[in-house]
């Protein structure tokens with residue numbers, strides 16, 4: 001049982017290099033400290049329509065955008081409830097894709113997993129084979145874009161092209177730790193539903209989940225006749241259409257921060273952010289190869305989270321602790337008991353740049369004596 005540990009407010013500021021939350025610009029944080037206003041006031045319509053339309057522009061999509069007070073987890077549930085009658089195919093390659101499959105099971109769906117060893121990427125040809133050979137009809141193929149537990153970036157574009165050959169099967173992508181830091185052409189690859197949490201590569205405070213929904217997915221929900229209440233596509237999108245607001249009271253301060261950060265993101269552009277994240281990734285990969293190795297399968301490595309194989313057998317927990325104490329930088333151990341000490345993870349996402357990432361690797365070198 002957890003006991004109360006009084007929050008004292010007396011904590012050192014740490015620079016975050018974990019796979020989210022990540023660093024947020026100071027002026028974006030400041031936006032949240034405003035007098036409150038009502039969620040049915042015109043000002044709210046201005047705010048919500050601005051962030052929705054700016055998000056569409058940033059992502060370059062003609063699909064619809066929903067921004068809800070929730071974390072990304074909400075859209076595992078909502079996309080399953082909105083689109084799946086019976087069968088869902090979930091390729092699993094790490095902790096988050098496994099959790100996605102668990103969520104669908106809990107919701108009573110018939111879940112088929114296509115299991116890959118942790119560190120391996122999902123292969124589009126396996127998905128085609130499953131869709132072709134299975135005697136079941138899959139309502140949804142649900143794929144994680146960026147498996148944050150292993151640092152794998154799955155080829156969702158090619159998988160989208162495969163699923164598009166099966167018109168009654170909808171393609172759902174968990175892009176929680178990728179969107180905003182890794183370019184994806186949503187419309188070109190027929191992605192019906194793709195979602196992210198704001199605390200990852202969008203570099204915003206936690207509290208909102210963003211979901212992009214195709215017209216086909218919206219129609220599918222109507223045809224299916226049952227849906228999530230909170231994350232139903234019809235409820236959220238029709239409310240937007242009629243009122244330019246959300247159906248229930250949103251986290252207004254986080255939306256104020258979102259508005260400000262999205263202006264920065266529009267300035268840099270989807271491809272500009274992709275390029276900056278690629279440069280950080282190349283640097284971290286070179287550094288990892290020099291001192292350790294990379295855990296994820298070659299050719300499928302994440303552009304926002306690097307999972308580094310601890311080939312030198314350093315004490316990961318102690319190194320993290322000491323880097324935090326001496327430098328006020330925080331990075332992550334490996335995921336769960338399976339990878340805890342065998343790997344460690346660096347989140348190079350959001351507003352980080354080459355210089356800030358280099359500061360972290362210098363600190364790790366110093367502390368671990370590399």
Ligand SMILES: Cc1ncc(COP(=O)(O)O)c(C=O)c1O
Pocket residue numbers: 019020071072073074096144146147148149174175176177197
């Ligand atoms: C790939 C992936 N999916 C889903 C989640 C869950 O996101 P949230 O904690 O925002 O609900 C995470 C969280 O780290 C993640 O990395």
